Amino acid sequence: MKTGEDVLLLKSVGEIASENPEKIGVFKKYGVDFCCGGSKTLQDVCEESGIDRILIVDELKNYSVAENDDNYSLSKKAKDWDVNFLIDYIVNIHHTFLRVHIPEAEDYVEKIANVHGKGHPELLKIRGLFNKMSQAMFLHLDKEEKGLLTDIKAGKTENIKQEIEDALYYHEYVGHILKEMLFLSSGYSVPKDACASYKHAYELLKNISDDIMIHVHMENNILFKKI
Ligand SMILES: [Fe+2]
Ligand SMILES: [Fe+2]
Structure with a gap:
């Protein structure tokens, strides 16, 4: 192996x-958790998950799609943003996205679990997991906005360490649920007999999952590293 x-x-x-x-596209392809599990070295991740390290290093070096993906190019710029601006961005874009789209997805997941749950029992499990995650997510968003993010902006340092630890704990919890949902839905690929609601529900779940990954990445790997 070369030094690089x-x-x-x-x-x-x-x-x-x-x-x-x-x-990030390479990490997604190999199922590498770069947001909540972001503190692990690439070497440890390869060992734990049985990923061929030569292969992944080679792909990481040759992969580039940033220009075509707004989310990724934005999270690249976010490293240089002022902390207050970064917080406003996270709240206005990612927290708002979840507050709008989670209730919509809950309705669709409920609908397809009721209609197709017998033939596709994984939908019942997905509904249970998604509802659990949604409940915890709304509490987490409020807690972050009223606690951690407000304290960072106000320069109040006494509770920040604990508040970051709470956030990291919750992010990890969500990460586990998302991974399980991804597994149960075979990467949100719809079965052949899927109706329009089924397709829409999976599309919503996939978008929510992608958005949470970037959101948690911005918090764990960019915002928390700045303070
Ligand atoms: Fe957040
Ligand atoms: Fe968070």
Whole structure:
């Protein structure tokens, strides 16, 4: 293995994702958790998940889609943003996205679980997991906005360490649920007999999952690293 490849393996996956968000596509392909599990080194992730390190390092070096993806190019710029602006962005874009789209997805998931749950029992499990995550998510968004994010803006440091620990804990909890839902839905691929609601529900769940990954990445790997 060349020296350059060793350097990449010793970096944390969160660091790689925040320095080069265009590489996130490779992490998604290999199922690497770069947001909540971002503190692990690439080498450790490869060992734990049985990923071929030469293959992934090679792909990481040659992959580039940043120009075509607004989310990734924005999260690249976010590294240089002022902390207050970054917080406003997270709240106005990501928290708002979840507040709007989670209730919509809940309705659709409820509908398809009722109609197709017998033939596709995984939908019943997905409904249970999604409802659990949604409830916790709304509490988390409020808690972050009233606690951690307000305290950072006001320069109140006494509770910040604990508030960041709480947020990290919750992000990890959500990460586990998202992974399980991804597995149960086979990566949100709809079965052949799927109706329009089924397709729409999976599309919503996939968008929510993608948005949470970027949102948590911005908090864990960019915002929390700045303070
Ligand atoms: Fe957040
Ligand atoms: Fe959060």
